[in-house]
Amino acid sequence: MAGLTIGAFAKAVGVRPDTVRYYERNGLLPHPARSSAGYRLYAESDLERVRFIRKAQQLGFTLAEIGLLLTLRASDTARAADVLDITERKIAESTSRIIDLNRIKDALERLAAECPVDAPVSDCPILAHLANTSAPAFGAHGATA
Numbered sequence: 001m002a003g004l005t006i007g008a009f010a011k012a013v014g015v016r017p018d019t020v021r022y023y024e025r026n027g028l029l030p031h032p033a034r035s036s037a038g039y040r041l042y043a044e045s046d047l048e049r050v051r052f053i054r055k056a057q058q059l060g061f062t063l064a065e066i067g068l069l070l071t072l073r074a075s076d077t078a079r080a081a082d083v084l085d086i087t088e089r090k091i092a093e094s095t096s097r098i099i100d101l102n103r104i105k106d107a108l109e110r111l112a113a114e115c116p117v118d119a120p121v122s123d124c125p126i127l128a129h130l131a132n133t134s135a136p137a138f139g140a141h142g143a144t145a
Contacts, residue, residue, distance in 0.1 A: 003035075009042040013050040020050070028053055028067055060090060107137070 010017045020042075023029035029049055032040045049070070056066045065086055072078040072086075114125045121127065129135060 004042045004047075006040045006042070009040075009046065013047055013054070015050065015054070023050065023053060026063055026067070028063060028070065060094060061086075065090070104137075 004012060006017045006020055010020050013020075020029065024031055029046060032042050032046060035041055052070070052073075053066055056069060057063075061069065068086060069083065072082050111126045111129055116123060116125075
């Protein structure tokens, strides 16, 4: 599949052409060869590389982390421990985000439970909480209304 133009290449990997250009500008994808007419021509290795990038993004890796993973992958001296270190940091970050999301969910559930459905909007505890600039959005124990 060598020699794919950017449109065909983008379609083959399931992204838009501007995404391909973005990966190139950010050093995640090497600049491809050009045809005599100046068209970008992508190789099979480029397809695999973009699939790698997309899969890493799905796992929550940032583009900077993906760049580092690609560098490690191409290295003759890097060790699996280097990749594991990046992955363990991503796990810790994900765990922290899950904790925050659970706190947000708990706060929203408490606010929803306090909402008198038939009351006028002026008595809505959800809106009152959002308007209260001195109360935290969510705390260790959920919402503070």
